[in-house]
Amino acid sequence: MTTIKVALLGFGTVGSSVYQTIQSRRSKFERLIGKKVEIVGVLIQDETKQRNIADGILVTSSFEELLAIPEIDVIIEAINGIEPGAGYLSRALEKGIHVVTANKELLAHEGQSLRETAAKGHAQLKFEAAVAGGVPIIGTLQQLLQVNEVSNVEAILNGTSNYILTEIAENQVGFQAALHSAQKHGYAEADPGNDVDGWDAFYKLMILCELLLGKQPDWTQVSRRGIRGITLADIQVVETAGWRIKHIASLQVKEEKAQLRVEPMAVPEGHPLYEVSGVDNAVSIQGDLAGNLKLQGPGAGALPTASAILEDFVQLYKESDNRNRSIDASILAEDSNRLQDWLATAPSIPKTAAVKQRWKGKQADNNAYLVSATEGELEKLLQAGKICNFFRLAGAGREIADTVPILI
Template structure:
C-alpha cells in the first residue's frame, strides 16, 4: 500500500480538527487518494503541555525535526505571519506541499509562496484561509476557467456579522453583543482585528490575488470596521428596511482594482441581506454565469479542518505521482 506522510504545524483549535478528521476517517481518505495517510509529527510551541496523542507521533517545537521526517504534505495551522511564512518557504523548497489556513500570512506572502511552490513542483492549498469550510476559493477557481469575474461583494468576518445581527435583530447594544460573541467563542479577547475590518481585509486581498492575479496597494484600500457605528446608524437603516453589513468588495475599472471593506446598509433584495450570525457569504458576478452567491460557516474547528482535508485530497488526486512514496 502506498503511504503519504503528513505533518501538522500548530495544535490549536484548527490543528486539532485536522488531526481528528484524519484519524477518524482513514477509510474514506484511503478511498479518495488511493494511499494510507500517516501523520509523522506535530509542531507545537510548548512540548511539555499534556496531550493525548499516540506515542508513534513526534511532538516537537523544532521545524528541523518535522522536515527530517520527510513529510509529503504539511498542514499549517499557526496564526500570524512569522514564523509560519519561513516554515512554509523551507518546506516548499524541500518539495513538500502545503495546506494552510493562515490568512494574514497568505495575504502578505501568498504570491511569493505560490511562485516557490511552482518552481519546486509542489502545491499550496489555501481554501481554509477564506471563509473556513465554505468553498469560496474552489468555486472561484472553477468559475475563472471560463468566466471573467466582474464584481465581488462579500461578508468575510463572522465576528462582526454576529455582532451586527444581534444589534439589528435582537436590539442589543454593541457592548452586549460583543460580550455575547466573546462568551460564545465567536470573538477574541482582543477583537480589534475583526471589528476594524482587518480580518476581512486579509481575506479580500487573497481573493484579489486569486481573481486578478494581483492585489491593490494596501494603503490605497479603504478599510473600515464596525466599532464606530452608532445606534442612530442602525435606526436609519432599520427605518428603510435595510440591514447594515460589513461588506468587503472588489471591482476592476480600467485595469485598476478597487477594493473596499466598509459597513454598508443593504436592502432586502441584496443577496447578502439575510446572511445572519457567524456565517460568511460571497456574491461573485461571472461574465456568463451571472451572480452566484455562496454562504456558509465563517469559522469553526471542523468546517475549517474539513476545508484543509479537502484541499489535501485535491492535491493528492491531481499530482498523485509526485507526492506518494511506495513502500
C-alpha cells in the first residue's frame, strides 16, 4: 500500500485536533483512500512549547526545513492571519503539493492568486473549514452549482455574533454584558473586533462569492455592518413585532447582477434563519431546482473544524475533477439611494417621516416600523437621533405590500 505524506502548518486548537483525528483513525483513512496516511512534519512558532507529537515526526519553526522533507503530498494549514501562511501555501502549491486550509482571512485576501498557483502546479486547494467550520457549505454549493442556478444565499457565519445577539435577547442584557459572556465561554477573543464588526463574516462571504461567481467585488462597495450598535431595546422592539435580529451575510443574484452584504437584518418568523441561536452557524441556499436548503451546525471548534478539513483531505483522493462552474453575474455596488424595505426602531414616529401605517409592536416607548426608505435617509434619521436603528429585511425578493415611503 502506498503512503500519503502529510505536513501540518499550525498545532493549535485546529491543528492538534487534525493530528489526533488522523492518528486515531488511520485504518478508516486506509479503507477510504486505499493508501496509508503518515504525518511527516508539523510547523509551529514556539519551539519551547510541550506538545503531544509522536517521535519521528519533524516539529519545526522553519518552513524551509519542513518543505525539505521529500515527497510531501498534502499540507494542512491552520495558522492565523494572512502571512506567513499565504507565502507558504503558494510555495507548496507551486511544488504540486495539495493544500487544505481553514484560514478564512488568508483565503479572502489571497484565494484567487492561490487558485492560479494551484492550477499551474497541478495541485488542489481545498477550504471547506474556512467557512462555517463543520457545516459543509462549500461542498454543498459546489454540488448544487453543477445543475442548479443559485440565486440567493443568506447565512449566519459568525458564531460569536450570533451568540451575543441570542444572549441579549434571552437574558435581557446589554451588548457589553453579552460580549463578556461570550469571552467567558471562550467564544470571543479578548479583541472581538474581527467578529463583532463583521470582518469574519465578511471574509467568509468573499470566499463564497469567489466560489459562486468566480470573482470578488471591490471590498469598499460591500455593505459591512457589525453588531456593536445593537441595543437590548432594539431587540425587544423587533421581537415584540414578531421578528428577530440576526447578523447575516447575503449574496443575491438577479438578472445577472449580484448584491453582497454583511449586516444585522430583521428576520421574520418562518425564515430559515429565524430559529438559529447560540454559537451555531447556518446557511440558507435557494437553488432553482433544489428549492430552499438549510444547513446548520457548529461553525467553529476543534472537532467540527477538523471534520471539515479531513473530509476535504479524503476528497482529494476521491475526486478526479474538481473544476467548478460559476454563475455569470456582475457584482453590484451598494446603492444608498435605492428605495428598500426596512424595519426601523424608534421611540415615536419620526417627526420628519410620514409613516402612515404603523406595524405590529405598538408600545408607548418602543415601536417598530416597517418602512420603505433609502439607506441614506435612514442613516440621516439615525444620526439625528430620530430613530434608534434600522434593519434590512431578510428573505430575498420579499414583496412587502404594507409599507409606505418614509419622507425626509
